[in-house]
Amino acid sequence: MDNIIIEQIINSAHHIYDKGMIIGKAGNISIIDDNREYIYITASGTDFKSLKYNDILKVKLDDLSYKSNDDKVPSMETNLHIGVYKNRNDINSVVHIHSPYATGFAFSNQKLRQQEGFGEITGEYIKEVDYFPPGSKTLAENASDALKNEDAIILKNHGIICIGKNIDEATLLSEYIEGIAKTQYITHVLNL
């Protein structure tokens, strides 16, 4: 089981890298196991391009304990991922990235419109969460709260979080959000 889950995370990370959706070492991916007792999450400061088996840590949900590989520690956003899983029993994977176009919207005063192409349109814009420092308890609380009713959110001045019933859905949703951000960026430029 461990191997299959870890391989899925590695494949997602490599795909996200190949699509140019990762900047430096900023981003984290997790999957929760079927019993919802452990999450498998990328270690802090990992490079998605060369992500490998030892870069994924298995963290116990109830006490945050984990077995370290090569002194690695779980992503600084581990509490955020766990908060999402606690609020959403239907969700098995969380992807957080700072992809360039979507993050451009996060840093600008332009809102990202919801657009056809990925499930139901639930409102005019992709929901935004105010800025809280990366890794903070307040970010974890506010982001996991916003994801109670949304599958994708923008973190102001930071990046995006996408969730799904499996890692393929969460990864595809992050690619979709980056894609619509690119389309809308081009539209803004053409309209200048």
Ligand SMILES: [Zn+2]
């Ligand atoms: Zn981040």
